[in-house]
Amino acid sequence: xxxIGSFALLLALALSAYSFLAGLLALVRPGAGxxxxxxxxxxxxxAAFAVVLLAAAVLVIAAFQDDFSIAYIFHHSxxxxxxxxxxxxxxxxxxxxxxxxxxxxxxxxxxxxxxxKTDSRLFAHASVIIAAVQVFFLLLxxxxxxxFAIMQGSLPEDGNGLNPLLQYPEMVIHPPMLYLGYVGxxxxxxxxxxxxxxxxxxxxxxxITRRWTMLTWGLLTCGIFLGAHWAYSVLGWGGYWGWDPVExxxxxxxxxxxxxxxxxxxxxxxxxxxxxxMWLIFATFMLSIFGTFLTRSGVVSSVHAFAQSSIGxxxxxxxxxxxxxxxxxxxxxxxxLRSEHRLESLVSRESSFLFNNLLxxxxxxxxxxxxxxxxxxxxxxxxxxTVGPPFFNRVMIPxxxxxxLLTAVGPLLCWGKTSVDSLKRxxxxxxxxxxxxxxxxxxxxVSWGSPFGMxxxxxxxxxxxxxxxxxxxLVALTVISEFIRGGHVISRHAGRNLFASMVHLAHRNTRRYxxxxxxxxxxxxxxxxxxxxxxxxxxxxMGFGDKMTIGPYTLVCRSYTQEDKxxxxxxxxxxxxxxxxxxxxxxxxxxxxxxxxxxxxxxxxIHSTLNEDLYLVYEGQNEDTGRPIIKAHLxxxxxxxxxxxxxxxxxxxxxxxxxxxxxxxVPAPVRVQAEPVGAGD
Amino acid sequence: xxxxxxxKRLCLLSLLCLVIFVFLGxxxxxxxxxxxxxxxxxxxxxxNQVLLECNHVGCRYSDRMRGELSSALSRAExxxxxxxxxxxxxxxxxxxxPTNAGFNRVAWIMPYLALLxxxxxxxxxxxxxxxxxxxxxxxxxxxLSGVELEHFREQARKETxx
Numbered sequence: 001x002x003x004i005g006s007f008a009l010l011l012a013l014a015l016s017a018y019s020f021l022a023g024l025l026a027l028v029r030p031g032a033g034x035x036x037x038x039x040x041x042x043x044x045x046x047a048a049f050a051v052v053l054l055a056a057a058v059l060v061i062a063a064f065q066d067d068f069s070i071a072y073i074f075h076h077s078x079x080x081x082x083x084x085x086x087x088x089x090x091x092x093x094x095x096x097x098x099x100x101x102x103x104x105x106x107x108x109x110x111x112x113x114x115x116x117k118t119d120s121r122l123f124a125h126a127s128v129i130i131a132a133v134q135v136f137f138l139l140l141x142x143x144x145x146x147x148f149a150i151m152q153g154s155l156p157e158d159g160n161g162l163n164p165l166l167q168y169p170e171m172v173i174h175p176p177m178l179y180l181g182y183v184g185x186x187x188x189x190x191x192x193x194x195x196x197x198x199x200x201x202x203x204x205x206x207x208i209t210r211r212w213t214m215l216t217w218g219l220l221t222c223g224i225f226l227g228a229h230w231a232y233s234v235l236g237w238g239g240y241w242g243w244d245p246v247e248x249x250x251x252x253x254x255x256x257x258x259x260x261x262x263x264x265x266x267x268x269x270x271x272x273x274x275x276x277x278m279w280l281i282f283a284t285f286m287l288s289i290f291g292t293f294l295t296r297s298g299v300v301s302s303v304h305a306f307a308q309s310s311i312g313x314x315x316x317x318x319x320x321x322x323x324x325x326x327x328x329x330x331x332x333x334x335x336x337l338r339s340e341h342r343l344e345s346l347v348s349r350e351s352s353f354l355f356n357n358l359l360x361x362x363x364x365x366x367x368x369x370x371x372x373x374x375x376x377x378x379x380x381x382x383x384x385x386t387v388g389p390p391f392f393n394r395v396m397i398p399x400x401x402x403x404x405l406l407t408a409v410g411p412l413l414c415w416g417k418t419s420v421d422s423l424k425r426x427x428x429x430x431x432x433x434x435x436x437x438x439x440x441x442x443x444x445x446v447s448w449g450s451p452f453g454m455x456x457x458x459x460x461x462x463x464x465x466x467x468x469x470x471x472x473x474l475v476a477l478t479v480i481s482e483f484i485r486g487g488h489v490i491s492r493h494a495g496r497n498l499f500a501s502m503v504h505l506a507h508r509n510t511r512r513y514x515x516x517x518x519x520x521x522x523x524x525x526x527x528x529x530x531x532x533x534x535x536x537x538x539x540x541x542m543g544f545g546d547k548m549t550i551g552p553y554t555l556v557c558r559s560y561t562q563e564d565k566x567x568x569x570x571x572x573x574x575x576x577x578x579x580x581x582x583x584x585x586x587x588x589x590x591x592x593x594x595x596x597x598x599x600x601x602x603x604x605x606i607h608s609t610l611n612e613d614l615y616l617v618y619e620g621q622n623e624d625t626g627r628p629i630i631k632a633h634l635x636x637x638x639x640x641x642x643x644x645x646x647x648x649x650x651x652x653x654x655x656x657x658x659x660x661x662x663x664x665x666v667p668a669p670v671r672v673q674a675e676p677v678g679a680g681d
Numbered sequence: 682x683x684x685x686x687x688x689k690r691l692c693l694l695s696l697l698c699l700v701i702f703v704f705l706g707x708x709x710x711x712x713x714x715x716x717x718x719x720x721x722x723x724x725x726x727x728x729n730q731v732l733l734e735c736n737h738v739g740c741r742y743s744d745r746m747r748g749e750l751s752s753a754l755s756r757a758e759x760x761x762x763x764x765x766x767x768x769x770x771x772x773x774x775x776x777x778x779p780t781n782a783g784f785n786r787v788a789w790i791m792p793y794l795a796l797l798x799x800x801x802x803x804x805x806x807x808x809x810x811x812x813x814x815x816x817x818x819x820x821x822x823x824x825l826s827g828v829e830l831e832h833f834r835e836q837a838r839k840e841t842x843x
Contacts, residue, residue, distance in 0.1 A: 237734050244729060351807055358799045366792035373779070373788045380784055386722055387788060388777035389731065395792045 001062050002070050005148040008055035012048050012102070013138040019045040020131035027124060038124050042113050045131055049106040052138075056103045059096060059147055063089040068156050071149045072096060078161035078596035080566040084172050085162050091175045092162055094296050094311070095147035100176070101292065102137040104183040109134065112187060122205060125194030126187070133186055136318050144311050161596025164568075168234050174226035178250055181220025182288040185253055187212045188260075189285035192278055196329050199336040203268050206277075210264070210511075211656055213281075217257045218652035224250050225645040236602035236617045238537060238633035240641065243392040248371045249291035252364055256284040259360035266353050269415060274337035275330075276357070282326045287364075289319055294371070347418045352410035359403045366395045397464050404471040404526060407519050408478050430477035438470040449552065449611060450534035450636035465533035472523035472530075479516045486513075507660040514655025521647030524640050531612075531637025539631040541622050542573065551634040553607075553614050554578040558586070560628045568592040570603075573618055573628045577607055589618035589630060612636040710754050717763055718750060722777045731777055746771075 023041035026034040059072070063086045068074040076092045077085075091100040109130045116123040141147065165171075188209040195205040227247065232240040241247060260280040266273045293315035370391050374384045412426040446453030456463035487502035494501065506513035540548045542557035549555070560573040572590035576583060590603040607614040615633040622629060718733035725735070725742040732750070735743040746767075753763045767775050779785035 237730055239734070242730070346807055346811075351803075354803050354807065358796075358803050362792065362796045362799050365795050369791050369795075370788070374774075377779075377784065377788075383773050385779055385785060386774045386777055387779060388722060388729070390719070390778040391788065394778075395789075399796070 001058055001065070001067055002148040002150055005055050005058035005062075005070075006146070008051050008058065009099075009138065009141050009146075009148070012051040012055065012106075013135065013142055015044045015048040015051060016106075016131050016134040016138055019048060020128055020135055023124060023128035023131060027128060041131070042116060042124070042127060045106075045109050045113050045127055045134075048131075048134065049110040052099075052103050052106045055147075056090060056099055059099060060087055060090050063087070066159070068159050069151055070147075071151050072147045074151055074156055074159045076159070076162055078159040078567075080596070081159075081162055081167075082567065084169070085167055088166065088172045088175075089162065091179065092166055095141070095145045095149075097175065097179070097296070098137060098141055098145050099147050100179060101183055102134065102141060104176075104179055105130065105134050105137065105186060108184060108187050112190075118208060119204065121198065122191065122194055122200060122208070125198055126190035129190035129193050130186060133190075136314075140311060140314055144314055158596060161567075161594060164592065164594040164597060164599045164601035165234060167567075167594070167601075168230060170226050170230040170233070174223060174230055176223075177219055177226055178223030181216055181223050182250075182253065182291060184212065184216030184219060185257065185281075185285045185288045187216070188281050192281045193326065193329065196278060196333050196336070199333050203271070206264055206268055213257070213261060213264075214652060214656055217254070217261055218649065218656075220250070220254050220257065221645070221648055221652070224254060225642075229642065232638070233604065233606070234601075236604045238535070238604075238615050238617070238631075238635060239532075240638070243370070243389045245371045246295050248367050249294040251367055253284045253287040253291060255360050255364040255367070256280055256287060259357045259364075260284060262353055262360075263357045266350055270350060272350065273353075273357075275334060278330070278337060279326075280357075282322075286319055286322055289315065289322070293319070347413065347423070349410065349413045349415045349418075352406055352413050356403070356406050356410060359399055359406065363396060363399045363403070366399065367392065370395070400526070401464070401467055401471060404468065404475060404523070407522065408471060408474040411482060411516065411519070412478055426478070426481070430474055430481055433477045434470050434474035437473045438466060441466060441469065450531060459533070461533040465530040468526050468530040472526050475519055475523045479520050482516060483513070504660070506654065507657070510657045510659055511655045514651045514653070514657070517651030517654055518648050519651075521644045521649075521651055524644030524647055526644075528637045528639070528641030528644060531635065531640070534636045536634040537631060539619065539629065541625065541627050541629050542575075543625070543627040546627075548630065548632060550614070550632045551612065552579055553632075553634070555616070555630070555632060557628070557630070567596070568594045571618065571621065571628070572603075573630060575616060575630065577614060585614075587614075587616050589616040589628075591618045591620065608639050610639055613638040713754055713760065714750060717754075717760060718747065720764065720777055721746070721750075721767055721775050724771045724775055 026038035490501035723735035
């Protein structure tokens with residue numbers, strides 16, 4: 001098995017290297033035969049996919065066959081590991097996850113190479129760049145982090161097993177999603193660099209890559225929130241985001257990718273920000289590589305760094321090469337990226353995009369700065385320091401509130417210039433509505449429970465929470481008013497009912513209205529985050545029939561017991577949950593002891609409602625009494641976060657759907673009364 | 682002369698004052714415990730969590746550290762002194778966020794400085810772009826050809842979405 005895998009990796013390296021070199025030669029020396037040479041490069045890239053797939057399949061089969069002669073399988077699997085986790089072994093360790101990176105990249109490369117007829121020259125450039133990235137990862141796999149390395153000495157009976165934290169259903173899909181996002185940014189990067197190298201005329205490359213970028217961004221979003229949900233469901237500290245360096249690493253390309261998705265519209269619509277967009281996508285790709293480096297090198301201390309090694313130097317060299325290549329081609333061809341339009345007003349869609357981009361980039365800088373500051377401190381002060389959640393919350397919350405404000409304002413501004421009348425017309429009612437909601441939240445009694453009865457003067461976190469909810473309401477109301485206004489226009493012209501008109505409107509400009517739905521999802525998530533200001537927790541040793549009260553809930557310990565399974569042994573309590581006198585649920589907080597890895601792990605249990613989550617953790621046993629210690633968290637509005645993610649996914653899917661043809665065509669010379677629906681995309 | 686009932690009343694009042702004082706103190710100590718416990722992290726190296734939020738199974742540090750924090754507070758040490766004693770015992774990484782002193786202050790300043798610089802840059806860019814001349818000659822109104830007209834129509838379609 002190991003020999004087949006090793007041979008496949010070597011062959012994949014040879015094929016990718018050929019794809020890169022032959023493709024490069026065909027591009028730099030056009031002439032007789034170059035077309036055929038380019039075609040062989042394309043086919044070599046396709047063949048590389050098949051061979052990398054073979055290598056990945058061999059590793060998965062080895063995991064299922066408990067082939068502990070392969071060191072990677074010994075370290076990340078064991079005989080009693082359930083089948084889905086044996087499959088997940090592929091991305092559970094460093095070598096496997098690098099192979100998985102390579103597999104995903106070759107899959108993206110396959111799709112790109114099969115669609116080469118869209119624009120053969122641009123695709124040939126992109127194909128060469130992807131082959132170059134592929135060569136780097138295959139070099140790593142063959143010479144620095146070999147997944148098929150053989151165990152030395154006698155063969156072990158059983159493996160060390162998978163990290164218990166990873167033995168959770170979401171971990172079977174979280175890493176692939178995250179990696180699909182990370183790796184996916186290689187494609188828009190390759191197109192952008194290709195377009196710069198060949199001085200590609202017009203904005204067609206952006207049209208070609210738009211869907212790639214949106215899809216990649218959507219997958220990264222899913223990956224990040226799956227990770228947050230996993231942390232919430234498994235780590236047992238009652239939170240979903242801890243500003244851990246590895247979490248930050250996934251957030252960095254997301255921030256610049258989000259900025260790119262917005263600013264690219266300025267290039268499409270107005271021919272502006274060409275240089276900025278080029279560097280944004282370069283930065284996004286480099287941050288994706290940087291994220292992989294951070295996860296795998298162990299350069300910063302993280303609870304997530306499941307594998308640590310010395311491959312950091314490889315990544316630093318690769319990142320330097322990327323930076324130099326991008327810089328050289330930019331210097332050579334930057335004249336090509338000159339802006340076609342000027343900015344007419346500060347109160348315009350263009351300037352809102354500029355400020356939007358500024359905030360996203362500042363947010364990215366702040367997260368990167370906080371993540372790397374311990375290393376900087378080590379260099380300057382001779383010792384590391386911790387940069388944890390209080391730093392990030394204090395820095396990021398104001399930036400996030402400004403982004404929310406722009407999310408409300410930006411979509412209602414017109415391209416070019418927005419008149420004062422238009423501003424009044426578009427913002428008056430949403431602003432009144434948002435302020436009314438804020439007043440209501442303050443005026444309601446505290447006894448109604450969070451988020452009602454907010455007293456922002458009591459604590460800065462309550463103030464932030466109120467501001468977040470008010471601004472979210474403003475965004476929601478502007479989005480709804482946009483749909484209604486647009487629906488009315490269609491309804492008047494086509495004689496349909498308002499709802500059908502709104503659906504038709506969204507179908508006619510899927511990216512714009514899909515984008516609004518994504519914005520709506522974001523504010524639902526923000527409302528969920530705002531609930532964290534009102535979190536409560538309690539801890540108590542609970543014997544038979546003992547009670548604990550938290551918020552509106554009374555918890556009664558019905559029993560506690562132990563269980564032995566092939567992969568782990570567990571201790572758990574049976575807790576009846578009452579609201580008033582009414583029984584509403586029974587929860588089973590648990591602690592597991594994984595036999596192969598000899599590690600302990602908690603399994604929280606959650607009663608989730610729209611208002612709040614009751615989150616119970618089995619903390620351990622009192623050694624004297626043998627009774628379980630239960631920690632209860634009351635986390636308001638958490639369900640809103642997961643609902644918001646689904647809305648974001650729905651919005652992204654809608655934005656990916658091609659536009660329907662316009663049912664109503666307005667003859668070109670007719671002067672049309674300006675409607676807010678025309679604010680633009 | 683003080684009557685028995687007055688003495689009783691005085692004793693009760695003193696007792697009440699004492700109880701209020703003790704409970705106020707306890708509340709204050711709880712608040713300090715909570716505040717300081719959220720300024721430090723568990724140093725076990727396995728969880729990277731805020732000290733009072735550490736639920737790391739089998740953690741050998743967090744219980745001990747919480748106990749030390751309680752003892753320090755009961756000795757009526759000031760917040761700074763408590764934090765300093767933890768830094769001396771566990772190293773500077775025990776503090777969950779950079780202090781606002783010395784080089785660590787740079788950590789706090791830089792993000793806001795970046796925001797300020799960015800805002801200034803954007804405003805300058807906007808002003809520069811507003812003053813940038815259009816490619817067409819200003820003041821000359823040339824009749825539009827069919828191709829140009831179609832170009833502007835296409836531009837309008839793109840910008841309005843209609």
